[in-house]
Amino acid sequence: xxxxxxxxxxxxxxxxxxxxxxxxxxxxxxxxxxxxxxxxxxxxxxxxxxxxxxxxxxxxxxxxxxxxxxxxxxxxxxxxxxxxxxxxxxxxxxxxxxxxxxxxxxxxxxxxxxxxxxxxxxxxxxxxxxxxxxxxxxxxxxxxxxxxxxxxxxxxxxxxxxxxxxxxxxxxxxxxxxxxxxxxxxxxxxxxxxxxxxxxxxxxxxxxxxxxxxxxxxxxxxxxxxxxxxxxxxxxxxxxxxxxxxxxxxxxxx
Amino acid sequence: xxxxxxxxxxxxxxxxxxxxxxxxxxxxxxxxxxxxxxxxxxxxxxxxxxxxxxxxxxxxxxxxxxxxxxxxxxxxxxxxxxxxxxxxxxxxxxxxxxxxxxxxxxxxxxxxxxxxxxxxxxxxxxxxxxxxxxxxxxxxxxxxxxxxxxxxxxxxxxxxxxxxxxxxxxxxxxxxxxxxxxxxxxxxxxxxxxxxxxxxxxxxxxxxxxxxxxx
Numbered sequence: 001x002x003x004x005x006x007x008x009x010x011x012x013x014x015x016x017x018x019x020x021x022x023x024x025x026x027x028x029x030x031x032x033x034x035x036x037x038x039x040x041x042x043x044x045x046x047x048x049x050x051x052x053x054x055x056x057x058x059x060x061x062x063x064x065x066x067x068x069x070x071x072x073x074x075x076x077x078x079x080x081x082x083x084x085x086x087x088x089x090x091x092x093x094x095x096x097x098x099x100x101x102x103x104x105x106x107x108x109x110x111x112x113x114x115x116x117x118x119x120x121x122x123x124x125x126x127x128x129x130x131x132x133x134x135x136x137x138x139x140x141x142x143x144x145x146x147x148x149x150x151x152x153x154x155x156x157x158x159x160x161x162x163x164x165x166x167x168x169x170x171x172x173x174x175x176x177x178x179x180x181x182x183x184x185x186x187x188x189x190x191x192x193x194x195x196x197x198x199x200x201x202x203x204x205x206x207x208x209x210x211x212x213x214x215x216x217x218x219x220x221x222x223x224x225x226x227x228x229x230x231x232x233x234x235x236x237x238x239x240x241x242x243x244x245x246x247x248x249x250x251x252x253x254x
Numbered sequence: 255x256x257x258x259x260x261x262x263x264x265x266x267x268x269x270x271x272x273x274x275x276x277x278x279x280x281x282x283x284x285x286x287x288x289x290x291x292x293x294x295x296x297x298x299x300x301x302x303x304x305x306x307x308x309x310x311x312x313x314x315x316x317x318x319x320x321x322x323x324x325x326x327x328x329x330x331x332x333x334x335x336x337x338x339x340x341x342x343x344x345x346x347x348x349x350x351x352x353x354x355x356x357x358x359x360x361x362x363x364x365x366x367x368x369x370x371x372x373x374x375x376x377x378x379x380x381x382x383x384x385x386x387x388x389x390x391x392x393x394x395x396x397x398x399x400x401x402x403x404x405x406x407x408x409x410x411x412x413x414x415x416x417x418x419x420x421x422x423x424x425x426x427x428x429x430x431x432x433x434x435x436x437x438x439x440x441x442x443x444x445x446x447x448x449x450x451x452x453x454x455x456x457x458x459x460x461x462x463x464x465x466x467x468x469x
Contacts, residue, residue: 089462089466141422141425144421144422145422145423147418148415148418148419148421148422149419151415151418151419152405152406152415152419155406155409155411155415156408156409161408161466161467164466164467165405165408165463165466165467166405167466168401168405168459168462168463168466169401169405169419169463171459172401172423172459173422173423175455176423176426179426179448180422180423180425180426182426183425183426183429183430183444184425184426184429186429186430186433186444187429187433190433190437
């Protein structure tokens, strides 16, 4: 933790200090939550009232405004974790493993939500909750990866050591995700089922694009807010842990 | 190089002296093939159609079962600590252990594959393709398994976590492995590429994880 004390404090190492992070992130939580709430209100208003139903899918197209942001965050969160893993391994940045640990459950939830809303959307449009479609299958695998990483975090007692080891695994996973995606696509085109994959052309009218972008922004801000809050929680947890340990070490029975 | 071979031989000798483990693994592999007909019925055509998938699933599960063994014993008796401070790089040692693990787990399975092929009613063509696909593909499984074992070696209750971590990463191996048997085409090349890249990269990743776990 005290690696940076001798070096000249640039903005990067100032940011690295957990205490400094607690100072600047604390006042940010409520404004971020406010921006998120406003974005959600505007986005939901656009998504539910101010946008037309799709000529083919009708009102079910509105599921997209929840589904696509979740699917985007499912991947974005892994990117955040991979960058944090680099931070842990290359710079031994003390906040990086906190960030990675806080991001994993969020990523799992967003991925699960993407799959869930996808299933709800798939039922009326494709006639089935689940299809072994390439994109759905790789999202499912991503969810399994997230759950594995969460299980790994929980298995370690020493969270600092866990951070470094999990960083290695996170990067191995990051390299593998494109390979998984490619292999699943190859597998899918091989077993192309007779599905009704006609809906959703590539071109979108602006009336649909506006709520989609606002909702994506809203969900991204939701992620940022939750990420900062859970990073703060993690830091406080670690402090409480070390205080408890100090206390236990000083107690007469030890 | 001599050290590499010494570690390789040491691992093989340790495993054969302890005995039994290799046999158990093969037994498990064959048993999966035995229980599948009870689950899906003894219809020969269905079995022959599913056989490549069954063989690969069986190999998959058996490989995952033996995963914990790669570094566990070395961690317990302190050899791992000695390896970390050895004169040759840890990456080399991990590579030697990877090769030893391949020889101890994957090769016996491949040797036992004919038994499964007969039980599942495979034709000669698919059987040979299965052998080839297992020979190309299992090194990739061992490589991913080595990374998983290295990541979880410092966990006392890490037994089930390594397979859960490694399974999603191994899905491409399964896809191209079965694809080699049922489709051919570019699948064997993809499988070979996957095996080569993962075997080349695994020692570095695993060694890094081993070093970091012990700081």
